[in-house]
Amino acid sequence: MASRHCNIAKVHVAGDKSVFLPVSGSDKPDISPMVLAKWQGLADLAAKSIGVAAGLIMRLHPEDIEVCTASAAQDIYKSEDRERLGLGLYCETVVGTRDILNIPDALADEQWKSNPDIRRGMVAYLGMPLKWPDGEIFGTICVLGREAHPFLDLHIEILAHLRMAVETDLHMLSERQRLERLCHEKDLALREAHHRIMNHLHMLSGLIQLGVYGEPSTAEEIAALLGDLTDRIRAIAMLHSHIASAEGAQVPISDFIETIAVTTIDTLASKDIDLKLDLAPMAVNRRTFFHLGLLVSELITNAIKHAFAETSRPEIHVTLRNIDENAFSLQIRDNGPGLPAGLIPEECTSIGMMLISDLPVQMGGSHSIRTDHGAVFDFTLEKRAGEPDPPLEQDKPKQA
Structure with a gap:
C-alpha cells in the first residue's frame, strides 16, 4: 500500500x-x-x-x-x-x-x-x-x-x-x-490523561462541596451522600479504564455503553431490571466518550434509585442513533411513574440533575426531558466535541 x-x-x-x-x-x-x-x-x-x-x-x-x-x-x-x-x-x-x-x-x-x-x-x-x-x-x-x-x-x-x-x-x-510516532502519541495521551484526571478530581471536589452545602444532618443523609460519591468515583474509574484500553483518537461506543449500563445495574439494582438496548455502531472522540459514559451512568443510576419503587417489572431502554457524520442522538427512558409535576431540571439543586443538565452542554449538544409512560431523556450530541472544525475544501493545502 x-x-x-x-x-x-x-x-x-x-x-x-x-x-x-x-x-x-x-x-x-x-x-x-x-x-x-x-x-x-x-x-x-x-x-x-x-x-x-x-x-x-x-x-x-x-x-x-x-x-x-x-x-x-x-x-x-x-x-x-x-x-x-x-x-x-x-x-x-x-x-x-x-x-x-x-x-x-x-x-x-x-x-x-x-x-x-x-x-x-x-x-x-x-x-x-x-x-x-x-x-x-x-x-x-x-x-x-x-x-x-x-x-x-x-x-x-x-x-x-x-x-x-x-x-x-x-x-x-x-x-x-513508527515507534517514535507511537511514543509521541503515547506521551500526548499520558498528558491528556493527567489533565483529565485533574479535572475529574476537581469535579468530585465540587460534588462534595455541593453535598456539604446541602447540610446533611442525619446518619442516613451522610450515608446517602457518601454513596453518591462512591458511585461516581466508581463510574469515573471504569471510564478511565475503558479509555486506557482504547486505541486511536476515535473510540467505538456501542459496546462501551452496554458495559456501562450492565455494570451500573449489576452494582446498584436490588431487583431485576430488564435492560433493552438499541445501539447503532459509531465512534466518537475521547472527550465525548468520557462525558457520554458519565451521562449514561448517571441516568441509569437515577432510574434505579428513583423510578422503580412501585414498579413490578422495571425496564430501562437505551437507544443510540447516528444523525450524520458529526452528530448522534441518545435516548434513555424507564417505565416508572415519570418526572415530578412542575419539575424544571435547570433549577434543580440535586447533584444528579445538575450533571444531567451540564454534561450535554460540555458535549456541544442539547437535551430535553419529558414524561411518556415513564421518564424520557433525549439528547443530541456531537461526536467530536471540543475539536476545531475541519478545513473547507478550498482551504485545504494543495499537495505538490
Missing part, C-alpha cells in the same frame, strides 16, 4: 511507454548519514564483486532520479547527482516494471543503444527495484560496466542479496519512525 501523502512520478519505460508511480511520500523517514555510509560500502561491494565500473543506489523523485550512493572507484557518478525523468534511463524501466533489468551490451541492443548512459560510456547494466515496506518504490540498486558484460546467475544473486540489505535498512528506518 503506497503512502497516503505522496507525489506522482512519470517514468519512461522501454517500448515508449509511460508509467505513473506514487513516490516520495511525505510520511517516509529521512535516510540517516550512518545508513548512507553503509550503502556506500554496499555499492563498492556490488561493483567489485560483479566486476564492473560502477555500483549505484538510486532514489526516485517526482521529477528526477538521484544518486544516493555511488561506488568510490569511479568518477562518473557522484552522490546527489540527478537526472530528469522521461529520458529512458535504464533505472526508469526497472522502477516502471518493478522487475530486474539485465542488459549485457546496450550497443548490440536496438532498444538500448541510444540510452543516455551510453554517453557516459556505460554499455552494460544490471538493476533491481528497491521498495519501502509498504510497497512504494524507493529506487534501484544497480551496476554498470564500460564494456559488454554477461551477467551470470551468481552476479544476479549477489545483487539480490545486496538489495535485501538495503530494503532491510528501509524497513528499520520505517519501523523506527
Whole structure:
C-alpha cells in the first residue's frame, strides 16, 4: 500500500511507454548519514564483486532520479547527482516494471543503444527495484560496466542479496519512525490523561462541596451522600479504564455503553431490571466518550434509585442513533411513574440533575426531558466535541 501523502512520478519505460508511480511520500523517514555510509560500502561491494565500473543506489523523485550512493572507484557518478525523468534511463524501466533489468551490451541492443548512459560510456547494466515496506518504490540498486558484460546467475544473486540489505535498512528506518510516532502519541495521551484526571478530581471536589452545602444532618443523609460519591468515583474509574484500553483518537461506543449500563445495574439494582438496548455502531472522540459514559451512568443510576419503587417489572431502554457524520442522538427512558409535576431540571439543586443538565452542554449538544409512560431523556450530541472544525475544501493545502 503506497503512502497516503505522496507525489506522482512519470517514468519512461522501454517500448515508449509511460508509467505513473506514487513516490516520495511525505510520511517516509529521512535516510540517516550512518545508513548512507553503509550503502556506500554496499555499492563498492556490488561493483567489485560483479566486476564492473560502477555500483549505484538510486532514489526516485517526482521529477528526477538521484544518486544516493555511488561506488568510490569511479568518477562518473557522484552522490546527489540527478537526472530528469522521461529520458529512458535504464533505472526508469526497472522502477516502471518493478522487475530486474539485465542488459549485457546496450550497443548490440536496438532498444538500448541510444540510452543516455551510453554517453557516459556505460554499455552494460544490471538493476533491481528497491521498495519501502509498504510497497512504494524507493529506487534501484544497480551496476554498470564500460564494456559488454554477461551477467551470470551468481552476479544476479549477489545483487539480490545486496538489495535485501538495503530494503532491510528501509524497513528499520520505517519501523523506527513508527515507534517514535507511537511514543509521541503515547506521551500526548499520558498528558491528556493527567489533565483529565485533574479535572475529574476537581469535579468530585465540587460534588462534595455541593453535598456539604446541602447540610446533611442525619446518619442516613451522610450515608446517602457518601454513596453518591462512591458511585461516581466508581463510574469515573471504569471510564478511565475503558479509555486506557482504547486505541486511536476515535473510540467505538456501542459496546462501551452496554458495559456501562450492565455494570451500573449489576452494582446498584436490588431487583431485576430488564435492560433493552438499541445501539447503532459509531465512534466518537475521547472527550465525548468520557462525558457520554458519565451521562449514561448517571441516568441509569437515577432510574434505579428513583423510578422503580412501585414498579413490578422495571425496564430501562437505551437507544443510540447516528444523525450524520458529526452528530448522534441518545435516548434513555424507564417505565416508572415519570418526572415530578412542575419539575424544571435547570433549577434543580440535586447533584444528579445538575450533571444531567451540564454534561450535554460540555458535549456541544442539547437535551430535553419529558414524561411518556415513564421518564424520557433525549439528547443530541456531537461526536467530536471540543475539536476545531475541519478545513473547507478550498482551504485545504494543495499537495505538490
